[in-house]
Amino acid sequence: MSRMTCLLCLLCTLALCGCHHAPVTEAIPPVVKSSQVPSSNKGPILFEDVAERAGIHFRYSSGALGKRYLIETIGAGCAFFDYDHDGYPDILLLQSGPLPGQSRQDGKPKNRLYHNNRDGTFTDVTAGSGLEDTGYSHGVAIGDYDGDGYDDIFIAGYGENHLFKNLGGSGRFKDVTKAAGLADLARSRWCTSAAFGDYNNDGKLDLYVCRYVQWEEKNNIICKNSRGELIHCSPERYPSETHALYRNNGDGTFMDVSVQAGITKFKGNGLAVAWLDYDGDGWEDIFVANDTSPYMLWHNNHDGTFTNVAPEMGVARSESGQLLSGMGVTVRDYNGDGLEDIFVTNLSEQMNALYRNNGKGSFTNATILSGAGPQSIKHSAFGCEFIDYDRDGWPDLIVGNGHVDENIGMEQEGVQYAEPKSLLHNNGKGVFTEVTDGVGPLAVPRVTRGLAIADYDRDGNLDILTNNMDGPPELLHYCGPEVGHWVAFELRGVKSNRDGYHAKVTVKAGGKTYFAEMRSGSSFASHSESRLYFGLGSATMMDEVKIEWHASHTITKATNLAADRAYHVTEGQSPVPITYTKRREARQK
Numbered sequence: 399m400s401r402m403t404c405l406l407c408l409l410c411t412l413a414l415c416g417c418h419h420a421p422v423t424e425a426i427p428p429v430v431k432s433s434q435v436p437s438s439n440k441g442p443i444l445f446e447d448v449a450e451r452a453g454i455h456f457r458y459s460s461g462a463l464g465k466r467y468l469i470e471t472i473g474a475g476c477a478f479f480d481y482d483h484d485g486y487p488d489i490l491l492l493q494s495g496p497l498p499g500q501s502r503q504d505g506k507p508k509n510r511l512y513h514n515n516r517d518g519t520f521t522d523v524t525a526g527s528g529l530e531d532t533g534y535s536h537g538v539a540i541g542d543y544d545g546d547g548y549d550d551i552f553i554a555g556y557g558e559n560h561l562f563k564n565l566g567g568s569g570r571f572k573d574v575t576k577a578a579g580l581a582d583l584a585r586s587r588w589c590t591s592a593a594f595g596d597y598n599n600d601g602k603l604d605l606y607v608c609r610y611v612q613w614e615e616k617n618n619i620i621c622k623n624s625r626g627e628l629i630h631c632s633p634e635r636y637p638s639e640t641h642a643l644y645r646n647n648g649d650g651t652f653m654d655v656s657v658q659a660g661i662t663k664f665k666g667n668g669l670a671v672a673w674l675d676y677d678g679d680g681w682e683d684i685f686v687a688n689d690t691s692p693y694m695l696w697h698n699n700h701d702g703t704f705t706n707v708a709p710e711m712g713v714a715r716s717e718s719g720q721l722l723s724g725m726g727v728t729v730r731d732y733n734g735d736g737l738e739d740i741f742v743t744n745l746s747e748q749m750n751a752l753y754r755n756n757g758k759g760s761f762t763n764a765t766i767l768s769g770a771g772p773q774s775i776k777h778s779a780f781g782c783e784f785i786d787y788d789r790d791g792w793p794d795l796i797v798g799n800g801h802v803d804e805n806i807g808m809e810q811e812g813v814q815y816a817e818p819k820s821l822l823h824n825n826g827k828g829v830f831t832e833v834t835d836g837v838g839p840l841a842v843p844r845v846t847r848g849l850a851i852a853d854y855d856r857d858g859n860l861d862i863l864t865n866n867m868d869g870p871p872e873l874l875h876y877c878g879p880e881v882g883h884w885v886a887f888e889l890r891g892v893k894s895n896r897d898g899y900h901a902k903v904t905v906k907a908g909g910k911t912y913f914a915e916m917r918s919g920s921s922f923a924s925h926s927e928s929r930l931y932f933g934l935g936s937a938t939m940m941d942e943v944k945i946e947w948h949a950s951h952t953i954t955k956a957t958n959l960a961a962d963r964a965y966h967v968t969e970g971q972s973p974v975p976i977t978y979t980k981r982r983e984a985r986q987k
Contacts, residue, residue, distance in 0.1 A: 444787065444821075444878035445862065447839040449871055453520045454489065456510045457870050458847075461495025461534070466621070466628040468613050468636070469497065469556055471802035472536055472590065472669075473780065473847025475923030476865040478854065479540045479549050482567035485978050486514035487852045487927045489873075490551070491865055492535045498556055499615050506531060509553075513569065516980050518855050528571040533558030537923030541594030541603045542896040543578075544650050549897070554589035554607060554923075579651035580644065587639060588613060593919030595673035595682050596895050597659075597698060601949040602646035603895050603918075606684055608668030609639035629803060634690045638665035641686065641694075643704075660703045666691040670727040672920040673900065674738050677759040680951065682900055685713070687724030687742050697759075713740060713753045717763040722748050723778075726849075726922035729915075730784035730793045731755075732768075733828045736904070736913045741770065743779030743797060743922070746806075746813045750774040750782075750797065754828075769830045770795065770822060776812045777820060778802065780922040781849025785860050789882030789933030791910055792824035798846030798864055798922075816843035819864075839874060852927030856978045858884050858962060860931060865924075883934040886964040887943075888976065889916055893950040894969055900948035903930050907961070908937030934961050943973065 462470040474492035481488050489512040496506065508530045512520035524530055535555035543550050548564035551571060561578050562571035575584045583589075588610045594603040611633045621631035640662040644652040656662050666688035673682045681698040688694065692714040696704035708714035716722050723745035729738050737755035744750055749771035754764040765771035778801040784793035799817035806813050819840040822830040834841075848865035855861070859876035866872065885905065889898025898916050905912040912932045919925055934940070938961050945954040947969050956973050959965065965973035 441836040442878050443836050443838040444833075444876065445838050445840055445874040446877050447872045448518070448875045449873040452518060452873055453522070454512060454871060454873055455522070456491050457507070458491070458493060458865055458868060459495035459507045460868055461497040461500060462868070463497065463500070464628070465618075466630045467497060467615070467618055468611070468630055468633060469534070469588075471630050472610075473845075473867050473923075474535055474865055475537050475591070475781070475848030475921070475925070476850050476863050476871065477538045477540055477925035478850050478852035478863060478927040479925060480927075481511075481549060481564060482513070482569065483548065484514075484516070485976065486516050486856065487854050488512060488514045489520060489854075489863060490529070490538060491871055492532075492538055492553065492848070492923070494534045494536065494555070498534055509535065511569070514854060523569050527569055528562060528573060532560050536589070537591040537608075538925055539592040539594050539605065539919055540925040540928070541899070541918050543594065543603045543605070543646060545602070545896050547896060549928075552592050552594070552605060554592045556588045557585060559583040559586050559589050559607070574650075577650075579647070579653060582654060583607070583642075590668060591670050591919065591923045593671045593673055593917075594897075594899065595684070595918060596900060596948060597643070597682050597684075598645065598702060599681065599949050600646075600648070601891065601894050602648050603897070603899065604646050605644040605652060606671055606673070607642045607644070608671050608686060609641050610669065610689070611636035611638060611667050623805070623809060627805065629805070632690060633667045638667050638691050640665050641668050655702070658702065660705065661696065664694060664706050666694055669725050670742075670920070670922050672727045672729050672740075673917050674729045674740070674915065675900065675902075676738060676740075676755060678737070678757075682948075685727060685729070685740055687727045689723050689725060690721055692721065693724055693742065707759075711759065712761050712763060716748065716751065717765055720748075722751060725778075725780045726782045728782045728784050728795075728920045729917065731913045732784065732793050732824060734792070734826075734911070736911065738915060741782060741784070741795065743782050744774070746776055746778045746801060746810065750779055764828070768828055773820065773822065773830075773832045777817055778813075779820070780847045781864065781924055783849060783851045783921050783926055785851050785862070786931070786933035787821070787860060787876060787878070788823070789884045789935070790826070791882065791912060791933045791935040792826045794824045795820070795822040795830060796849070796851070796862055797822070798844075798849040800845030800847065800867060814843065816845050818843055819846060836878070839872065844869065844872070847922060848924040849921050850924040850926040853886065853929070853931070882936065883938055883961040885932050885934060885940060885959070885961050887930045887945075887973070888928070888964060888966045889930070889945070890966065890968045891947065891949070892969040893952075894948045897928055898947075898969070899928075902946040904944045905932050905934075905940055906942040907934050907940040910935070910937075929964070937961060
C-alpha cells in the first residue's frame with residue numbers, strides 16, 4: 399500500500415474520560431488502515447492460528463465486574479522459554495482475575511505452563527508446577543538468575559510479585575521471593591513489566607521492575623463519559639510511582655539498589671521495559687515506556703548509578719513534545735547501521751513511536767518518516783516485536799492492538815475496542831508499509847496485550863504467541879512462502895551471564911552486515927525466545943560471525959558458516975550446529 403506524499407495537520411484531542419488518554423497534536427499523512435481494508439485472498443496466507451490444534455486451551459480473565467476499575471484494562475503477558483532444555487521453547491500464559499478483594503476460591507483461573515511436545519503440539523503441565531496462582535498477574539521476566547543452567551521466572555502483578563527458581567528442568571518451580579531477599583516485592587505496590595539484565599558487568603542478572611500508579615479499590619475514582627456511563631479513568635488521575643532496581647548478590651539473593659542507583663529520582667506510570675546499550679559503551683542502559691508520563695532512558699554511568707537522559711536524547715515524548723501512552727517497547731537495528739533503535743506502542747490518536755539511533759548517544763524521531771507511526775493512528779497497541787517474517791534481512795514489525803475502553807467506538811470515530819494486529823514490512827530503506835494481503839488471522843479483531851515470538855516448531859520461521867483480553871490466546875504459526883535464508887544463535891555465557899544476555903552478534907553474509915543484541919524481555923509484559931534470529935536474504939553462507947560477550951568483553955569469531963540452521967555458542971568456544979530431535983524423528987537443522 400503506497401503512502402500519500404502530502405502531510406495533513408490532524409488535531410487529535412482525546413476526551414478526558416477513558417484510560418490512558420492524553421491530548422496529542424501530530425502532523426500525519428492520511429492512511430488507510432487494515433481495520434478498514436479486510437485482508438484479501440491475494441497471495442498465500444502468511445499465518446494460521448493453531449492454538450486449539452496445538453493443545454493450547456486457555457482463556458484470560460480480567461475479572462471485570464462492571465465497576466470500571468483501572469486495573470481491568472492492563473491485561474497480562476506471555477513467554478516462550480525452554481524450561482527443560484530439550485531444545486524446544488515451551489509456553490507460559492499469565493492470568494489475572496478475579497479482581498483484588500474478590501474471592502479467589504475454587505474457580506480462580508490459573509496461569510498455564512505448556513510443554514512443547516516437539517511435534518507441533520503442547521501438553522498442559524501446570525498442575526504441580528508451583529506456578530498455578532500468582533495473584534492478579536501482569537508481567538513475566540525470564541532469566542537464569544542463579545547461574546545453574548536453568549531459566550527462572552519472575553512474575554509481576556498487583557500487590558503480589560514472585561520469583562520462581564527452576565528446579566532442574568523438571569517442570570517444578572519453587573517460590574523463593576522472600577528467600578532471595580525480595581520480601582518487599584512479595585507484597586508490593588502495583589507492578590507491571592520486569593526484565594533481567596546485568597547493569598554492573600559482573601556476569602550476574604539483576605532485575606528491573608516497573609511500577610504503575612497508586613491505585614487501590616478504596617481510592618478508586620469514579621469517571622463517566624458524556625452519556626453518564628461508567629468508564630475507566632485515565633491513569634493521570636492517580637499519583638505516579640517510582641520503579642525498582644535489584645542487584646544480584648551472586649549468592650542467590652538480591653539487594654534493592656533503587657535509591658543508590660538513582661532510579662527513584664523520577665516517577666512514571668511504567669508499562670514496559672527493555673535493556674539496551676544505546677551508546678555502545680559496553681554498559682547496559684534501560685528504556686522504560688511510561689503511560690501518560692515521560693518515557694525514561696536510564697543511562698548507565700559505569701559506577702552503579704543511572705541518569706535519565708530521555709529528554710535530551712529526544713525519546714521522552716512525541717515529536718511535537720506531547721506525552722504518550724507508552725504500553726510496549728521493542729529494540730532492534732531496523733535500518734542496518736549497526737545501532738539499536740527503539741519502537742514504542744501507544745494509544746489511538748497518538749501514533750506508535752520509532753526512535754532512530756544516530757550513534758554518539760542521540761536519537762532522531764522517525765515516527766512519521768519511517769511510516770511506522772501514521773498507520774497506527776486509529777489503533778491502540780500493547781505487545782510488539784521486530785520479526786523478519788520473510789527472512790529478507792530487514793526486521794519487520796508485528797504489533798498487537800486493542801483499546802482499553804469497551805465503548806470507545808461510540809466516543810471516537812474509526813476507533814474500536816477489538817482490533818486487528820498490524821504487520822509492518824520493512825523495505826530495507828528505512829520505511830515500513832502495512833501488510834494487508836494474506837495476513838489471515840492477524841486481520842481478526844482481538845484485544846491483544848502480551849505478545850512474544852519464537853520458532854516453536856524449529857522449521858526456521860518465526861511464530862507469534864499472544865495473550866488476549868477476556869478471550870483465548872493465539873499461536874500464530876508462519877505458513878507463508880519460504881523466501882530468504884536464515885540463521886539463529888543460542889548463547890551460553892561463562893564469565894558473562896548464563897543466558898548470554900547483552901552479547902552483541904554481528905553477521906556478514908551476501909555483502910550485507912546484520913547486528914543484534916541478546917536481551918530479556920521487551921514487548922508488553924512478555925518474553926520472546928532467547929535466541930538471536932537473522933534473515934539472510936539470498937545468502938546461503940555467512941562470511942563472518944562475531945560475538946562480543948558482555949561481562950568478559952571477549953570476542954568469538956567464526957567464518958564460512960552455513961545458513962538455514964541454528965548454532966549453539968558457549969563463551970570462549972566456536973559455534974556448534976544444533977541437532978533438534980523431534981518426537982518421532984531426528985533431523986539436522
